[in-house]
Amino acid sequence: MAKKEVNLVVSMFGFFEINLSAVYALWVRDIIRFYRSKSRIIGTLATPLLFMVFMGFGFSGSDVFLGNVSLDYKIFLVPGILGMTILFNSTFAGISVLLDKEFGFFKEVMIAPVSRISIVLGRIAGGTTITIFQSSLILFLSTLLWFKIGSLFGFILSLAYMFLMSVTFISIGLAFASRMKDMHGFNLIMNLFIFPLFFLSGALFPLNRLPEPIKIISYINPLTYGVDGLRASLTGFSEFSIMTSFGATLFFALIAVFVGAYFFEKSEYL
Amino acid sequence: MDSIYVKDLVKKFGGFTAVDSVSFSVHEGEIFGLLGPNGAGKTTIINILTTILKPTSGFVKVAGIDIKNRPEVRRNIGIVFQDPALDNKLTGRENLDFHARMYGLDKKSRSSRIKEVLELVELTEKADVVVEKYSGGMKRRLEIARGLLQKPKVLFLDEPTLGLDVQTRRKIWHYIEDLRKEENITILLTTHYIEEADYLCDRVAIINEGKIIAVEKPSKIREMVGGEIISVKIDGKAKPFKDELIKNGLAKEINERNGLLDITVEKGETKLPLIIKKADKLGLNIDYVSFRKPSLEDAFLKLTGRKISDEFNNIGKKGS
């Protein structure tokens, strides 16, 4: 054992402990991997950009109604596209633990003398940083096209939403990964989970277009509140009050972290 | 003091017993080998000793700590897994840095330890190259370096040289030897290369189908086979030749493998001319003769009736 050892361990209520240096190590690793893979940066930006550009121009000039206010579809769409970027990238970031399993690195992580919750938090730290970076980039590109951010405060608030939303979906991705053996199930999750959440979130069209029974699903969909919150903070128009959307987004993030950590704790080593 | 203590260890996968009531102990500072063919249970034993798998039953202490105390055991061991476990997108140094942080080393010991272990495995020059661009041997060396980073009391090496060429294999043997000199460490390694066990290990446990057959010094195991081995290749029928040798007490035992006759004899130096003469008398041509002290391979064959691996080769043979 090395003589000098830092004990950057935070004990939470005596229940579990967090090894900060492990969280940091995992975070750094994710960042390095991200900036080394140019194709991943471009690949993950391409889909939301294409959606934004073509749907934006395609429906340009048509108005959508939020409650009884009307809004240009192009403006309505941008926060939805941010939501899409966050949903897809974060869920994938969580599930990508399975790639580590495939390439053997998972063992190196799991055998280290650190708590599992530290590993979960390290993953979340890396994934949220990357997701926030990417969605900010999309937001920036949208301002070059047609979008105008309402206020500085609104922008900062939108970052908070981005953060909470990525925490939610990374954790859900981790929970999925804990129950899966390899990436083969990813397509299934894409079709049965990610796409339905996306379409039923109000990202592409307002919820009032949906039939009543399906609306219920929208109301328990974490993405709904995230997208609405982003829309509120960036454009000033929204379905729910900021209090509602922020409260719900925070609530879902906390629940998701606990669920993700729980499943990860229970998962097999190899 | 024993650095590793294993008592009546059993591991079952469903109905299949992969490790069958295994007991052994490893002294502090010793290099101990688990030698056995594919599927013998070597990796399973390592996985249990390193807290990756839970045993079905039995008692195990590593570095003086009961393996039920997972975190404490982990803080005191280093592991090189059988399958590669590196992040290929990171450089060698970044892989080491990641590991050092996971093990809680502070800034100063991180940089000094990383420098030391890189030097040990001669990767200093390649440290800032992404692992993707490493050769198989370089990757293996990096993993060994990584296993040492936290100055473990016990180092586990699961097939450290599997699939590497002869030169790289020898290099790795030298690192492991250096290690023993420089760091106060106990090493448990698995291998199915007899020569590796022979060269590196103070003692080896020969393991087959989940059971330990013998735990001995390599030289002792060779002695168990007794005498020397004369391998001959004859042109013609082996059967009458074999019978004749046994009948006359020239040979203790004869095994056939790869078209060779392995003749176990006492005082080989005097028997060899007699054996050749015998062949002459029977009208057999001898195409090839070799004379050697028994290897662990011979011992394994004798103890289990089974060859240790088909890829057996003579690399690094000492004193042959």
Ligand SMILES: Nc1ncnc2c1ncn2[C@@H]1O[C@H](COP(=O)(O)OP(=O)(O)OP(=O)(O)O)[C@@H](O)[C@H]1O
């Ligand atoms: N998770 C598992 N589930 C079921 N059977 C297993 C599992 N792991 C190992 N086994 C079986 O246990 C036996 C021992 O496997 P192990 O990997 O320990 O062998 P080994 O000696 O390391 O072999 P090798 O030289 O090929 O690495 C094998 O028959 C293997 O099929």
Ligand SMILES: [Mg+2]
């Ligand atoms: Mg093995």
